[in-house]
Amino acid sequence: MLCVSLCRPKKLFFLYFSCQPLHSPLPFPTMKFIAASAAILALCGNVSAFTPAASATGSSTAMRSAVASETYTFTKSNEIFEEAKTLMPGGVSSPVRAFKSVGGNPVVFDRVKGAYAWDVDGNKYIDYVGTWGPAILGHADDDVLDAVKKTMDKGTSFGAPCLLENLLAKEVIAAVPSVEMVRFTNSGTEACMGMIRLCRAYTGREKVIKFEGCYHGHADSFLVQAGSGVATLGLPDSPGVPASATKATLCAEYNNLDAVKAIFDENKDEIAAVILEPVVGNSGFIKPDKEFLQGIRDLCTENGAVLVFDEVMTGFRVAYGGAQQYFGITPDLTTMGKVIGGGLPVGAYGGKKEIMEMVAPAGPMYQAGTLSGNPLAMTAGIETMKKLQQPGVYEELERKSKKLVDGIVETAKKHGLPITGDYAGGMFGWYFVDGPVKNFAQATKADGAKFGKWHRMMLERGVYLAPSMYEAGFMSMAHTDEDIDRTIAIADEVMSQL
Numbered sequence: 001m002l003c004v005s006l007c008r009p010k011k012l013f014f015l016y017f018s019c020q021p022l023h024s025p026l027p028f029p030t031m032k033f034i035a036a037s038a039a040i041l042a043l044c045g046n047v048s049a050f051t052p053a054a055s056a057t058g059s060s061t062a063m064r065s066a067v068a069s070e071t072y073t074f075t076k077s078n079e080i081f082e083e084a085k086t087l088m089p090g091g092v093s094s095p096v097r098a099f100k101s102v103g104g105n106p107v108v109f110d111r112v113k114g115a116y117a118w119d120v121d122g123n124k125y126i127d128y129v130g131t132w133g134p135a136i137l138g139h140a141d142d143d144v145l146d147a148v149k150k151t152m153d154k155g156t157s158f159g160a161p162c163l164l165e166n167l168l169a170k171e172v173i174a175a176v177p178s179v180e181m182v183r184f185t186n187s188g189t190e191a192c193m194g195m196i197r198l199c200r201a202y203t204g205r206e207k208v209i210k211f212e213g214c215y216h217g218h219a220d221s222f223l224v225q226a227g228s229g230v231a232t233l234g235l236p237d238s239p240g241v242p243a244s245a246t247k248a249t250l251c252a253e254y255n256n257l258d259a260v261k262a263i264f265d266e267n268k269d270e271i272a273a274v275i276l277e278p279v280v281g282n283s284g285f286i287k288p289d290k291e292f293l294q295g296i297r298d299l300c301t302e303n304g305a306v307l308v309f310d311e312v313m314t315g316f317r318v319a320y321g322g323a324q325q326y327f328g329i330t331p332d333l334t335t336m337g338k339v340i341g342g343g344l345p346v347g348a349y350g351g352k353k354e355i356m357e358m359v360a361p362a363g364p365m366y367q368a369g370t371l372s373g374n375p376l377a378m379t380a381g382i383e384t385m386k387k388l389q390q391p392g393v394y395e396e397l398e399r400k401s402k403k404l405v406d407g408i409v410e411t412a413k414k415h416g417l418p419i420t421g422d423y424a425g426g427m428f429g430w431y432f433v434d435g436p437v438k439n440f441a442q443a444t445k446a447d448g449a450k451f452g453k454w455h456r457m458m459l460e461r462g463v464y465l466a467p468s469m470y471e472a473g474f475m476s477m478a479h480t481d482e483d484i485d486r487t488i489a490i491a492d493e494v495m496s497q498l
């Protein structure tokens with residue numbers, strides 16, 4: 001038996017935890033056997049898998065750790081986070097990371113690789129957040145890191161034209177149907193800020209239509225019934241945004257074409273643009289009806305408005321050419337971010353040449369950036385794109401997303417929990433509510449308290465999910481079927497107690 005365990009350590013662990021009732025005290029000899037096995041396996045270098053570090057809380061933790069249903073401890077994370085709260089607002093550099101809507105402290109990461117993250121207490125997680133989307137190859141991909149290291153030797157920022165910008169621009173233009181010309185920025189927010197100014201400059205109109213629960217970064221004019229952290233914290237609008245900044249932002253319900261038509265009718269020749277997430281990932285995961293996307297495309301064309309797909313999240317994630325390729329509907333402008341930076345800070349907006357040539361210095365619409373197009377970020381993007389072009393990548397991502405969502409939904413049903421879930425390419429989500437969920441109002445009906453409990457219990461057992469029911473999940477090329485099976489098995493245990 002020991003021999004088998006040496007050869008197939010993960011299997012042994014999996015078999016063992018799946019036989020153990022949750023929280024049942026283990027007979028001492030069994031604990032000793034597991035501890036001994038864990039020690040031997042650790043020598044083989046393969047068993048840090050899902051085991052809290054013995055050093056963190058003593059050897060009893062190391063023994064308990066062999067059972068996946070026994071939970072992690074977070075001593076160092078808690079210490080670091082307590083200090084962080086005295087140094088940075090809420091202890092974080094971006095709000096949702098603080099775990100406010102799910103309760104409890106966040107875990108403090110130490111390192112990431114492939115499908116996994118390790119925290120400062122030595123706990124290992126299967127990570128479905130993937131640094132909020134960029135890590136589509138898996139974290140810290142060796143080829144991306146090697147290329148970035150080589151580029152770094154030549155300097156980190158030029159503030160001058162560099163060939164790498166051309167290379168990434170060519171990849172983006174070749175991949176994304178709507179993009180004939182592109183401007184790089186440092187974040188999705190910056191890309192969206194440039195994009196909205198461009199829509200207004202191009203049309204000479206001010207009003208824009210956005211959708212409830214969609215998030216387009218934190219620029220003033222988008223902080224109207226926004227998704228992501230704004231929805232997570234229950235702050236549909238933010239203090240500090242002048243009324244004048246949002247008075248030209250009109251909001252419609254997602255997947256409701258009549259609502260969009262009505263706004264166009266009431267604002268004849270005044271709408272500059274319709275901006276949407278072509279698959280919503282910032283109110284949880286919501287797929288559009290294809291007729292809704294087509295209807296908006298037609299309305300924009302008829303009314304001389306610019307159609308913008310904000311593909312900061314969906315770009316290179318639901319398909320290589322983004323949601324516009326997935327659904328076969330081409331907008332006029334597209335914003336991008338996350339995946340195109342391969343884990344470094346990049347955003348971009350692009351579209352028809354005729355519109356993009358309004359951007360300075362080709363045209364009069366001003367937008368700039370000290371670090372925009374820097375060689376490190378461009379390199380990470382180029383290497384990521386290369387790997388995403390391998391045949392079968394998106395089929396495989398979608399297969400794994402489906403496997404996970406189907407497994408979670410079936411498991412919830414088995415335990416009598418209301419649930420609905422969906423996926424597209426490497427992006428997915430589920431809500432604890434009877435579906436379907438087609439818009440933000442329906443998403444808010446999901447059980448937030450249950451989500452909070454679920455989130456914490458999954459975390460304590462080694463599955464890192466987004467700490468908000470208003471965020472999508474992300475699959476990477478590095479996730480294995482074994483990771484997904486393990487996630488579903490852990491979910492089975494957790495759901496039996498929800």
Ligand SMILES: Cc1ncc(COP(=O)(O)O)c(C=O)c1O
Nearest residue numbers: 187188189215216217310312313
């Ligand atoms: C659709 C969408 N647009 C814009 C943004 C803002 O991007 P960033 O966080 O890089 O500023 C996000 C971030 O999650 C997003 O999902």
